[in-house]
Each structure stands twice: as structure tokens, then as C-alpha cells.
Amino acid sequence: MSRRPSLAVHLRSAFHLLALVLQWLGLAFLIPLVAALVYGEPGWPWILTLAITSALGLVLRWLTREAEEVRVREAFLVVSLSWLLLAALGSLPYLLLGALGPVDAFFESMSGFTTTGATVLLDIEGQPRSLLLWRALSQWLGGMGIIVLAIAILPKLAVGGRPLMEAEVPGLEVERLTPRIRETARALWKVYVGLSAAELLLLMLVGLAPFEALAHTFTTLSTGGFGTRADSLASFPVAAQWLVVLFILLGGTNFALLYRALRRPLRGVGTLWRDEEFRFYLAVFALITGLLFLDLRGIYGSVEAALRHSAFQVASIMTTTGYASADFDRWDSPAKLLLLALMFLGGSAGSTGGSIKLVRTLLIFKVLIREVRRVLHPQAVIPIRLGSRVIDEEALRGVTAFAILYVTLFALGSIVFLLDLERVGMEVPVLDAVSAVAAALGNVGPGFGIVGPMASYAPLPETSKLLLMFLMWIGRLEIFPVLVLLTRDYWRG
Amino acid sequence: MRVLIIGAGQVGRSIAQELQHDHDVVVIERSPQRLELLRHYDVLALHGNGASLKMLEQAEAGRADLVIACTDVDEVNIVACAASKQQGAKFTIARVHDPEYIETWESGRLGVDFMVCSELLTSETIAELIGVPAAREVHTFAEGRILMAELSVDADSPLVGRPLKALDLPEGSRIVSIIRDGTVRIPTGEDRIRPGDLIVSIGTPEAIAQLNRRASGAAQAQSVVILGGGRIGYRLALTLERRGLHPKLIESDPQRSRWLAEQLPHTQVFQSDATDLDFLERERIGEADVGVSVLRRDETNLLCALLLKSLGVPRVIVGVSDPNYIRAFERVGVDVAVSARKVVAEEILRFTKSRIAGMSILEGDRAEVIEVTVSEESPLVGVPLKDANFPQGATIGAVVRGREVLIPRGSDALRPGDRVIVFARKDAVPEVEKRL
Structure with missing residues (x-):
């Protein structure tokens, strides 16, 4: 008689948590419902979606009563699955309102929650406002992280919260602002909500309609990139564009750092400046903006316009937002290559930005410099520091592994993508195709050419869309939580 | 007792x-x-x-x-x-x-009531010797807040030739004695320093370092190499870092060297055997201004010190554990040997000698610098120093009052509980103790 090996993952606990997350986040559908009622648009798709989500949550919860504590293994499963499931449920309104087919709806929803901002909608301005608002809201929820939100509001998650948060929050480690993880999650959300309120007010002050101001607030701080107009932000007032640059940059900053800076506003600037990643962030932003400005000076008449478009695109692409203040697809190749390179930098650790993250890039630079110094001084002992903190070698290995994994995924994704395009006979220049893969994996959104900022992902074959969705999902969760699910060790212990 | x-x-x-x-x-x-x-x-x-x-x-x-x-x-x-x-x-x-x-x-x-740390004392002593390159001898008082240094004065020093009262001495320092041809003199404001004199000065470490620069062309040590990353080596590197130097520190244990490198951001740490000649040559250790050897074994220390000398390091300081080695080490070419055990024993023993809290013996034993706490019964309390009948052959270098360090003028008066650092000829010491 043979015994079946038992699973190493406590599925029941994992699904119990998943049920809780679903039940609570289902309430988010109330916001577009209100919008629908206000603007006189159909409300039933929202009620139906809410009902389905809650029912699913209830059933799951009933099936999995009495869960145990969530550990690292369960955390990976909960986080990976909740993002997948929420994206699936979030696609229902697109389907029910008849805006998109099943795959496209799922694509749009995944692109929303992962704050990618790649769209398959062709007629954005013709969509119901409630739908556009939901599209923006999904990015806002996904930006700070749905699990972080769940930890902040659900008392039950207070115990197993730490591994969950580690699995979701981008960066090296979750900075503990308070002794209790729940308070930390709340602190992050407070900053997020506070900054959102500030942006909303300021955008309305410079003349944006409340609806547009709200939708863009949702997608700026989350470094999402969904807009409400076909030309992204190109037709926005100049002041609004500058304002958005500022808030994009804030969205790409470590929120734990922002929290510490805002708590003591008088010393806030000092707190920010002492952070080495933040200094690197500003330096890279200034440097690339300068380079792009030199390149664009000839194209745009005024210095202000050239500077604005440079700063806007650099902030937007670097933090993986994906807004456009101009059709950068029409820029020359050096400018485009610069933007493509920026897609791999990403925001700061602990920000809402995606991609590799600046802190990792910075650390890899330091490791490379150390290797050069080691050639000259083979016996020198050189620890890598970030500010005054020493980063241990274990963490550095993780950083290097992540970067290699990221680039490998990008390369493999590009090959599969190109093969798939060839299969259906689509002729796409390599740079454009590669930009689409980098934009999906890094949660940027638009790329060049067929997937340019003023274009749409709609013409791509469905298989390609599924591939890009997978890349968005794995990219948002920083690869490892998804990747471990694919290993035998994860399930068997 | x-x-x-x-x-x-x-x-x-x-x-x-x-x-x-x-x-x-x-x-x-x-x-x-x-x-x-x-x-x-x-x-x-x-x-x-x-x-x-x-x-x-x-x-x-x-x-x-x-x-x-x-x-x-x-x-x-x-x-x-x-x-x-x-x-x-x-x-x-x-x-x-x-x-x-x-x-x-x-x-x-x-x-x-009192705590001494041998590693700290030794590293402080070595750090002071590094900081005052013209010093023949350095001694600290009042937990390192006051320094006594015996400095040699070059012929082209700006201190030479003018009356002492006309010298603009660094704030927080005093010249308490001029030693000329082996005679110890307590100078007045009219005395002048001649080339080749030794001066004894007392003051804050910063002021003494400034005075050193004026006394001698010997450049402030810029590059220091420390062999051995034990507690003394670590503390020494830390002190030098605080002075804005970037010392090199050589430690053979991989884990310890990693720890040192993490703790000392401005120190270049190498993981190597200190006797590895190939390594020393490759890293051009011979170009250092000062070499310090504070390894565990005295014999290795001596070998390394001589190795550094032969590579061209002009000044080599060794920390030895056995005080008996001091003279022998200095005889074979080590510039200064410092014994941790002697430093600690001296520091502790001074508590057994009435009220003298610290002492240093100069010029064989012709003069002493002592740290004494002023008692309430002292006849000097409350009287301006210029009017006080201070013993002949002795002078006050500095006063420690609570957290403050004062360089006294004629108008200042002592208070009970003050700790005074007094320079005195040997014959005047008992009188000084009695009066204070």
C-alpha cells in the first residue's frame, strides 16, 4: 500500500486568505457603480461583478473554515493567485459592458492591476466613464499592492502579514516602519492616500475636470499609465504636465522613505537626501533628461517644450508609468534607445514602480566596481554599502540573480513573442517587438511602433497577449513568488 | 592601604x-x-x-x-x-x-569608581604619537582631553627667536617648559626658544597638533598602515578615521577582516598575512608615513616592524604586550614601543599614590607632569594665580573643571575639585602636592 506524499503547502490556509482578500476587495466595485449612477450609465454590470466576487469569496471561505497561520510557502501562493484571480474578476465589467472580448478584457484588467498601462481598447474616449474610472482604480489598487491593502484593513492578516508583504512589495526587503506589520501597511497606505488627495486637488486647480483629475491621480502615483484620452496626456495643459512629472517622481520613490520624511516635515528634505537610492534616482533622472533634452532641442521649438517633454518621458518610462506627453514613437533612434534602456531601471525599492528597481542597479554597479578594484588589490576586503548600511553578500547574490533572471525572461519572452508574430504573419521591427516585451515585463505599458503610446495592443494575436499578460504578472511580483510555484520543491517540501 | x-x-x-x-x-x-x-x-x-x-x-x-x-x-x-x-x-x-x-x-x-580599558588606552597613546610627529613623548591626562607633548623645535620654526608672550600660541595650549642642553627650565614671558630646544607643552589634543606643525616641518602623517585588526588595531583605525585619515588595515582572519571592513567605512582593509612580503610590496605598504604593528605575538610584531622599516616606512610604532621588550625593540630600530600592560598598570597604580591621578616622567626623572585634584583645604583656592604663592619650579599647564578644559591665566583662580595638570621639576613635586 503506497501513501500519497503530502503537500508541503497548506492549501486550505492559503485559500482561506484568498477568500478574505476577494470578499473585501470586491467592495472596490462600488466606486465605479457610484460613478455609473452619477453619469447615468448602466449599473448592473457592477452589481453583478460585485455579487460574483462576493459569492466566490463566501464559497471559498465556507470550504476552507479554520485556517492556520500563513507562512512563506502559503504567502507565495496567496499573493500569486490573488493577483491572477483579481485580474480575472476585474475583467468582468469590460466583458459585461461589451467593450472587449474575453482575452482582451483579461489583458486590460491584468494590465491595470499590474500598473502596466498597456491597452487593447481602440476607442478610449467612447467608453463609459464608469469603465474608465474602474480601469484607473484597478491601477491605484495594484500600485501600492492589494495584499498591503488587505493587511492594512483585515485584522486577521496581522499575524501572517509579514511573509505576505515581503512577497508582494517590490525591492530587497520590507522596511519596518513600526513594530507591527499592520501599522506599517497602514502607514504606507496613508502616504499613498495623502499624496493622491494632494494630486487630485492640484490637478483640479490647474483646470482639469474632476473626472479626469481623479482618473489620472489613480494612475500617476501608482505609476500605472492608463489615461482617459486617446493621445495620453499630450493635450493636457502645460502646468498639468509638469505637475504630473512631480507626482510620477513621487510615485517612483520608496514610500517608506516618504513616510519617514513626511512624519518630520522640517527635516524631510534631509531624510530624503541621506537616502542613497533617492540620490541615485534624482541623478539618473537629471542625467537622462539632460541627454534627451540635447537630442530633442532640434525637434521642439521652445526650450521649455523640449525640457518638458524630456523630463516627462524620462520620469514616465523610468518609473514604469507609461504616460506620454508627446508621441515619442516619432522621435529618432537615439532617443528611443535611451527610453528602452530606461525601461530596465524602474523606480525605487518600495515604490509603486516596476522593473529591476534602482537599488538593484545601484548595487550591481557597486559590485562591478568592486570587481575592478579587486583586480588591482586582490586582498582588499570591500563590503558593499548602501548609505551607511552594509549589504550582506547573501543579499547581493539575490540582487544579481534577480537581474540575470529578469534579463533572461526578457530575452526568452522576446524570442517567443517574435516567433508568435511570425506565425500569424505580422511584420514588426525587432526594436518595436522587443519594446513591447520590455514594457510588459517592466509594467511600463507602451513601447514603440505598433505598441506605441498613441497606438494599441489590440492587433496582436491572442497568444501574444497571453504571453505579455504572463510577463506583466510575473514582473509585478518580481519573478520569484511566481517562479517558486513552478518548482517541485515548493510543493513537496 | x-x-x-x-x-x-x-x-x-x-x-x-x-x-x-x-x-x-x-x-x-x-x-x-x-x-x-x-x-x-x-x-x-x-x-x-x-x-x-x-x-x-x-x-x-x-x-x-x-x-x-x-x-x-x-x-x-x-x-x-x-x-x-x-x-x-x-x-x-x-x-x-x-x-x-x-x-x-x-x-x-x-x-x-574607575574603569580602564587597556585596548582603548593603548590605541589612544598610539594615535597621539601618530598625530604629533615631532613628539619625543606624548602622555594623556583627564581621559584623553589633555595632552602633554615633548616636542623638538626646528631651526626654521616660527616659534624660534621671539619672546614667548609675543608668540600667538594655539588656543588651548601652553608651553610649560623649555629643555635646553638637558636642563629643565620653567620659562617666563620674556624667554625665547632657540633652535634645537625641546619644549614641553600641555593643552587640548587639537591645540597640541597645531603647535606641533609650528614647531617642526615634520609633516602630519597622511598615510598610516596598521598591521593587525585586533581591538587595538580596530580602535586605532576608528580614531584615525575620525581625524579624516584613510588608514590601511591588514588582518589575516577572513571573518574578522570582513567585520572590520564593515565597521570602518574609510579604512582600506586587506585580508592578508602581515608578513607576506609579496603582498606588502604589491600594495606598496612601504610608502606609508607611519606603520603600526599591533599583532598578537610580540615576536611577529618585531619582525613586521623591521619589515616595514626595510620597505621604507620612516616611522614605526609597535604595541608590545611584554613591557620588558620596550627597550630592546627600540634598540633594534623600532621608533616607539608601547606596552598595553604597562599603560594599564600605570593607569591603575596612580590611584595608590595619594591624590596624584596621572603622571608622566620626563628627561630621565628630572621633571614630572602630574594630575592632581585640588582639595578644599588648599591655600591656593580662590586666589588669582598671579597672586598665589605657587611653588618654585612648577607651573600649571591646564585645569579640568567638570566637562571644561581651561588654560589658566594669571587672573584665574582654582576651585576645590578642579583637576590641575602641573609641570614640576622633581624637587618641587612634594611641595606641589602639599599646597594643592
């Missing part, structure tokens, strides 16, 4: 040896082998744990005038002192290895 020594290691034994004839000495020691070494001393040796109450009662710690805890375990020393104090001991001294305990002690006395 009744003295209780807890721990008969090398420091404990040398203190016992020094005190056995004039005082009643009781020693508590755990190890029978070490106890055996005390057989020839005129002391009462007890076997047991010095931190246990029973043992302290047996040794009558409550009746002791002075308790010196110098076992190898810091915590035992602190506990033993606190317990003795509780029993009624008058003054307790704890020797520690870990300098962090000094900080803990400074914040809350813990029943310890």
Missing part, C-alpha cells in the same frame, strides 16, 4: 608585585596555576570566583580601600566592583577589554 586584587593575570600580578611591600594586598584568583605564581609574593592569595559574594566576604572586600578587578572577563570585573562597593569598599577600579563598557559606565556609574 588595604588593596584587593581580583584576577591574577599579568596586569594583576604586576600590580601585586608593585604594591606588596607598602600595602596589605589580597588577591582572588580562580585558576590554581596562576595562584601558584603568587607564591613568592608577600600577598594573601585566595582561590575562588571574585564575583561571588561568599568569596568577597571572605576577602573582606568591605574593608578594602581599593579594589582592582582585572580578570579576563569584563562582566566579572564589573560585577565584582559593584558587589565590593555594596559591601563598603572605598574605591573600585574595573579593567575591561571592550571599550563599549566605558560608555555604559560613563552613563551610570554601576558601582565602579
Whole structure:
């Protein structure tokens, strides 16, 4: 008689948590419902979606009563699955309102929650406002992280919260602002909500309609990139564009750092400046903006316009937002290559930005410099520091592994993508195709050419869309939580 | 005086040896082998744990005038002192290895009246020698807040030729003596310094470093290489980093060198054997201004020091553990040898010598610099110094009042509890002690 090996993952606990997350986040559908009622648009798709989500949550919860504590293994499963499931449920309104087919709806929803901002909608301005608002809201929820939100509001998650948060929050480690993880999650959300309120007010002050101001607030701080107009932000007032640059940059900053800076506003600037990643962030932003400005000076008449478009695109692409203040697809190749390179930098650790993250890039630079110094001084002992903190070698290995994994995924994704395009006979220049893969994996959104900022992902074959969705999902969760699910060790212990 | 020594290691034994004839000495020691070494001393040796109450009662710690805890375990020393104090001991001294305990002690006395850290003392002494390149001798007073240095003066120094009162000396320093042709003189404002003179100056470390620059063209050491990353090497690198230097530190243990590199952001740490000639040449260690060897074994220290000399390092300082080596080391070419054990024993012994809290002997023994606490009965209290009848052949270099360091003028007056650093010719020392 043979015994079946038992699973190493406590599925029941994992699904119990998943049920809780679903039940609570289902309430988010109330916001577009209100919008629908206000603007006189159909409300039933929202009620139906809410009902389905809650029912699913209830059933799951009933099936999995009495869960145990969530550990690292369960955390990976909960986080990976909740993002997948929420994206699936979030696609229902697109389907029910008849805006998109099943795959496209799922694509749009995944692109929303992962704050990618790649769209398959062709007629954005013709969509119901409630739908556009939901599209923006999904990015806002996904930006700070749905699990972080769940930890902040659900008392039950207070115990197993730490591994969950580690699995979701981008960066090296979750900075503990308070002794209790729940308070930390709340602190992050407070900053997020506070900054959102500030942006909303300021955008309305410079003349944006409340609806547009709200939708863009949702997608700026989350470094999402969904807009409400076909030309992204190109037709926005100049002041609004500058304002958005500022808030994009804030969205790409470590929120734990922002929290510490805002708590003591008088010393806030000092707190920010002492952070080495933040200094690197500003330096890279200034440097690339300068380079792009030199390149664009000839194209745009005024210095202000050239500077604005440079700063806007650099902030937007670097933090993986994906807004456009101009059709950068029409820029020359050096400018485009610069933007493509920026897609791999990403925001700061602990920000809402995606991609590799600046802190990792910075650390890899330091490791490379150390290797050069080691050639000259083979016996020198050189620890890598970030500010005054020493980063241990274990963490550095993780950083290097992540970067290699990221680039490998990008390369493999590009090959599969190109093969798939060839299969259906689509002729796409390599740079454009590669930009689409980098934009999906890094949660940027638009790329060049067929997937340019003023274009749409709609013409791509469905298989390609599924591939890009997978890349968005794995990219948002920083690869490892998804990747471990694919290993035998994860399930068997 | 009744003295209780807890721990008969090398420091404990040398203190016992020094005190056995004039005082009643009781020693508590755990190890029978070490106890055996005390057989020839005129002391009462007890076997047991010095931190246990029973043992302290047996040794009558409550009746002791002075308790010196110098076992190898810091915590035992602190506990033993606190317990003795509780029993009624008058003054307790704890020797520690870990300098962090000094900080803990400074914040809350813990029943310890005085705490010495041999590693800290030694590294401070070496750091001062590095900081004052013209110094023949350097000694610290008042926990390192005041420095006494004997400096040689170059012919082209701006200090030469003008009357002392016309010299714009660095704030916080005083010239207390001019030594010319072996005679020790206490100068007046009219005296002038001649080339080749030695001057004895007292002041804050910063002021002394400035004075050194004026006295001698010997450049301030810019590059320092430290062999050995033990506690002394680490503390020394830390002190030098605070001065804005970027020392090189060589340590053979991989884990220790990693730790050092993490703790010392401005120090270049190498993981290598200090005797590896290929390494020393490749890293061009010979180009350093000062080399310090603070390895564990004295013999290795000597070898490394001579190696550094042969590579071209102009000034080499060695930390030795056996004080008997000092003269021998300096004879074969080491510029300065510093013994941790001697430094600690001296620091502790000064408590047995009436009220003199610190002392340094100059020019053979023709002069002394002593640190004395002013008593309430002193006839000098409250009288402006210019009117006070201060003993001939002695002069006040600096006054420590609470946290402040003062360089006294004629109009200043002493207060009870002031700690004064006095330069005195040998014959004037008893008079100084009496008056203060």
C-alpha cells in the first residue's frame, strides 16, 4: 500500500486568505457603480461583478473554515493567485459592458492591476466613464499592492502579514516602519492616500475636470499609465504636465522613505537626501533628461517644450508609468534607445514602480566596481554599502540573480513573442517587438511602433497577449513568488 | 592601604608585585596555576570566583580601600566592583577589554569608581604619537582631553627667536617648559626658544597638533598602515578615521577582516598575512608615513616592524604586550614601543599614590607632569594665580573643571575639585602636592 506524499503547502490556509482578500476587495466595485449612477450609465454590470466576487469569496471561505497561520510557502501562493484571480474578476465589467472580448478584457484588467498601462481598447474616449474610472482604480489598487491593502484593513492578516508583504512589495526587503506589520501597511497606505488627495486637488486647480483629475491621480502615483484620452496626456495643459512629472517622481520613490520624511516635515528634505537610492534616482533622472533634452532641442521649438517633454518621458518610462506627453514613437533612434534602456531601471525599492528597481542597479554597479578594484588589490576586503548600511553578500547574490533572471525572461519572452508574430504573419521591427516585451515585463505599458503610446495592443494575436499578460504578472511580483510555484520543491517540501 | 586584587593575570600580578611591600594586598584568583605564581609574593592569595559574594566576604572586600578587578572577563570585573562597593569598599577600579563598557559606565556609574580599558588606552597613546610627529613623548591626562607633548623645535620654526608672550600660541595650549642642553627650565614671558630646544607643552589634543606643525616641518602623517585588526588595531583605525585619515588595515582572519571592513567605512582593509612580503610590496605598504604593528605575538610584531622599516616606512610604532621588550625593540630600530600592560598598570597604580591621578616622567626623572585634584583645604583656592604663592619650579599647564578644559591665566583662580595638570621639576613635586 503506497501513501500519497503530502503537500508541503497548506492549501486550505492559503485559500482561506484568498477568500478574505476577494470578499473585501470586491467592495472596490462600488466606486465605479457610484460613478455609473452619477453619469447615468448602466449599473448592473457592477452589481453583478460585485455579487460574483462576493459569492466566490463566501464559497471559498465556507470550504476552507479554520485556517492556520500563513507562512512563506502559503504567502507565495496567496499573493500569486490573488493577483491572477483579481485580474480575472476585474475583467468582468469590460466583458459585461461589451467593450472587449474575453482575452482582451483579461489583458486590460491584468494590465491595470499590474500598473502596466498597456491597452487593447481602440476607442478610449467612447467608453463609459464608469469603465474608465474602474480601469484607473484597478491601477491605484495594484500600485501600492492589494495584499498591503488587505493587511492594512483585515485584522486577521496581522499575524501572517509579514511573509505576505515581503512577497508582494517590490525591492530587497520590507522596511519596518513600526513594530507591527499592520501599522506599517497602514502607514504606507496613508502616504499613498495623502499624496493622491494632494494630486487630485492640484490637478483640479490647474483646470482639469474632476473626472479626469481623479482618473489620472489613480494612475500617476501608482505609476500605472492608463489615461482617459486617446493621445495620453499630450493635450493636457502645460502646468498639468509638469505637475504630473512631480507626482510620477513621487510615485517612483520608496514610500517608506516618504513616510519617514513626511512624519518630520522640517527635516524631510534631509531624510530624503541621506537616502542613497533617492540620490541615485534624482541623478539618473537629471542625467537622462539632460541627454534627451540635447537630442530633442532640434525637434521642439521652445526650450521649455523640449525640457518638458524630456523630463516627462524620462520620469514616465523610468518609473514604469507609461504616460506620454508627446508621441515619442516619432522621435529618432537615439532617443528611443535611451527610453528602452530606461525601461530596465524602474523606480525605487518600495515604490509603486516596476522593473529591476534602482537599488538593484545601484548595487550591481557597486559590485562591478568592486570587481575592478579587486583586480588591482586582490586582498582588499570591500563590503558593499548602501548609505551607511552594509549589504550582506547573501543579499547581493539575490540582487544579481534577480537581474540575470529578469534579463533572461526578457530575452526568452522576446524570442517567443517574435516567433508568435511570425506565425500569424505580422511584420514588426525587432526594436518595436522587443519594446513591447520590455514594457510588459517592466509594467511600463507602451513601447514603440505598433505598441506605441498613441497606438494599441489590440492587433496582436491572442497568444501574444497571453504571453505579455504572463510577463506583466510575473514582473509585478518580481519573478520569484511566481517562479517558486513552478518548482517541485515548493510543493513537496 | 588595604588593596584587593581580583584576577591574577599579568596586569594583576604586576600590580601585586608593585604594591606588596607598602600595602596589605589580597588577591582572588580562580585558576590554581596562576595562584601558584603568587607564591613568592608577600600577598594573601585566595582561590575562588571574585564575583561571588561568599568569596568577597571572605576577602573582606568591605574593608578594602581599593579594589582592582582585572580578570579576563569584563562582566566579572564589573560585577565584582559593584558587589565590593555594596559591601563598603572605598574605591573600585574595573579593567575591561571592550571599550563599549566605558560608555555604559560613563552613563551610570554601576558601582565602579574607575574603569580602564587597556585596548582603548593603548590605541589612544598610539594615535597621539601618530598625530604629533615631532613628539619625543606624548602622555594623556583627564581621559584623553589633555595632552602633554615633548616636542623638538626646528631651526626654521616660527616659534624660534621671539619672546614667548609675543608668540600667538594655539588656543588651548601652553608651553610649560623649555629643555635646553638637558636642563629643565620653567620659562617666563620674556624667554625665547632657540633652535634645537625641546619644549614641553600641555593643552587640548587639537591645540597640541597645531603647535606641533609650528614647531617642526615634520609633516602630519597622511598615510598610516596598521598591521593587525585586533581591538587595538580596530580602535586605532576608528580614531584615525575620525581625524579624516584613510588608514590601511591588514588582518589575516577572513571573518574578522570582513567585520572590520564593515565597521570602518574609510579604512582600506586587506585580508592578508602581515608578513607576506609579496603582498606588502604589491600594495606598496612601504610608502606609508607611519606603520603600526599591533599583532598578537610580540615576536611577529618585531619582525613586521623591521619589515616595514626595510620597505621604507620612516616611522614605526609597535604595541608590545611584554613591557620588558620596550627597550630592546627600540634598540633594534623600532621608533616607539608601547606596552598595553604597562599603560594599564600605570593607569591603575596612580590611584595608590595619594591624590596624584596621572603622571608622566620626563628627561630621565628630572621633571614630572602630574594630575592632581585640588582639595578644599588648599591655600591656593580662590586666589588669582598671579597672586598665589605657587611653588618654585612648577607651573600649571591646564585645569579640568567638570566637562571644561581651561588654560589658566594669571587672573584665574582654582576651585576645590578642579583637576590641575602641573609641570614640576622633581624637587618641587612634594611641595606641589602639599599646597594643592
